Amino acid sequence: xxxxxxxxxxxxxxxxxxxLQAGALGVVxxxxxxxxxxxxxxxxxxxxxxxxxxxxxxxxxxxxTV
Numbered sequence: 001x002x003x004x005x006x007x008x009x010x011x012x013x014x015x016x017x018x019x020l021q022a023g024a025l026g027v028v029x030x031x032x033x034x035x036x037x038x039x040x041x042x043x044x045x046x047x048x049x050x051x052x053x054x055x056x057x058x059x060x061x062x063x064x065t066v
Contacts, residue, residue: 003028003039003064008043009061011043018043025064053059 003009011024020043030040032055041061042053 003031003058003061003063005029005031008064009039009041010064011041011056011061013060015052015054018054019043020052026061 005028007028009026009028011020011026012022014021024043026041026043028039029042032038032040036057038055038057038060040053041056043051045051
């Protein structure tokens with residue numbers, strides 16, 4: 001199943017440069033198709049402050065279904 005805007009995803013690899021660990025939850029905010037499929041994911045703190053926003057490849061996260 002392909003992620004869509006506003007879908008919740010779980011990071012499956014550490015992103016040390018962004019201080020994000022595997023298991024972090026984020027939200028899809030943009031879809032990219034060129035030069036390859038990627039998704040802009042926003043990670044926020046519990047109080048809603050953005051921690052990081054970065055483009056990830058589909059093999060770096062899993063879609064959370066609710």
